[in-house]
Amino acid sequence: MFQGEKKRVTVMNLLFVGDIVGKGGRKAAKTLVPEIRRKYNCSFCIANGENSAGGSGINEKCINDLLGSDGYIDVITLGDHVWAQKSFAQEIKSQKNVLRPANLNPKQPGYGYKIFRVPAGGEIAVINLLGTIYMKDGIWCPFEEITGILNRLPSRIKCIFVDFHAEATSEKIAMGRLLDGKVTAVLGTHTHVQTADAVILPGGTAYITDAGMVGADFSILGRSVEDVVSKFTDGMPRRLNVVEKGIIRLDAVVVSYNIKTGRAEKIQPVSCKIQV
Numbered sequence: 001m002f003q004g005e006k007k008r009v010t011v012m013n014l015l016f017v018g019d020i021v022g023k024g025g026r027k028a029a030k031t032l033v034p035e036i037r038r039k040y041n042c043s044f045c046i047a048n049g050e051n052s053a054g055g056s057g058i059n060e061k062c063i064n065d066l067l068g069s070d071g072y073i074d075v076i077t078l079g080d081h082v083w084a085q086k087s088f089a090q091e092i093k094s095q096k097n098v099l100r101p102a103n104l105n106p107k108q109p110g111y112g113y114k115i116f117r118v119p120a121g122g123e124i125a126v127i128n129l130l131g132t133i134y135m136k137d138g139i140w141c142p143f144e145e146i147t148g149i150l151n152r153l154p155s156r157i158k159c160i161f162v163d164f165h166a167e168a169t170s171e172k173i174a175m176g177r178l179l180d181g182k183v184t185a186v187l188g189t190h191t192h193v194q195t196a197d198a199v200i201l202p203g204g205t206a207y208i209t210d211a212g213m214v215g216a217d218f219s220i221l222g223r224s225v226e227d228v229v230s231k232f233t234d235g236m237p238r239r240l241n242v243v244e245k246g247i248i249r250l251d252a253v254v255v256s257y258n259i260k261t262g263r264a265e266k267i268q269p270v271s272c273k274i275q276v
């Protein structure tokens with residue numbers, strides 16, 4: 001290298017955070033995400049926010065909380081609880097960095113994928129998809145949807161991150177295999193439990209069945225152990241309170257990718273805890 005010539009960065013790290021649950025999850029993310037970004041030198045952060053408003057859905061207040069400060073979260077993806085907060089159908093129209101699942105009825109507001117400029121260099125496409133197995137009705141086939149989106153993306157876009165929000169492991173693995181070599185990463189969300197299968201697939205796509213959640217460590221998917229166990233025990237309908245205080249666990253993955261080729265080089269699961 002000649003003197004004065006800058007070394008070109010071709011590999012960057014992106015932080016992908018699992019479903020953020022309630023106020024406790026938002027508080028924990030606010031402290032932990034900047035720390036993790038610094039530690040792993042992450043130039044971009046995508047987080048699933050579908051449970052951030054009281055455990056179900058999202059609204060403008062939560063979005064302002066999550067996207068509010070520099071070096072924090074850059075893009076929020078969603079899932080099956082997308083319209084749980086009534087105000088959000090209107091609010092999403094003015095949100096540039098929030099995506100809803102792409103395979104919803106096209107008459108529904110918002111966008112399911114978008115291209116973002118990474119301040120440190122390059123562009124990435126972020127795509128949000130919803131699974132069909134054990135999910136709500138009226139979801140268009142995510143496999144057909146992603147094929148159409150990839151055909152429509154401009155050829156200059158090499159770095160593509162997919163949040164596949166789905167219940168069934170088989171559906172998620174099938175999506176990973178279908179997209180291997182076509183996208184940078186297929187990252188699962190929705191089950192709130194981080195899976196131990198983070199891998200770089202043979203074609204160069206980073207994959208994990210589920211990234212996990214940002215929610216109470218002593219909980220059932222972020223909700224009160226007592227409430228959920230009682231519901232399973234007596235079968236009676238009841239409110240399942242979100243655990244907002246105590247030790248909150250943040251689960252995420254760091255994906256290292258080549259910004260020229262879009263290939264993933266490494267996927268590292270991250271998990272840490274904080275008292276809120």
Ligand SMILES: [Fe+2]
Binds near residue numbers: 050
């Ligand atoms: Fe969730």
Ligand SMILES: [Fe+2]
Binds near residue numbers: 050079080165189190
């Ligand atoms: Fe979900």
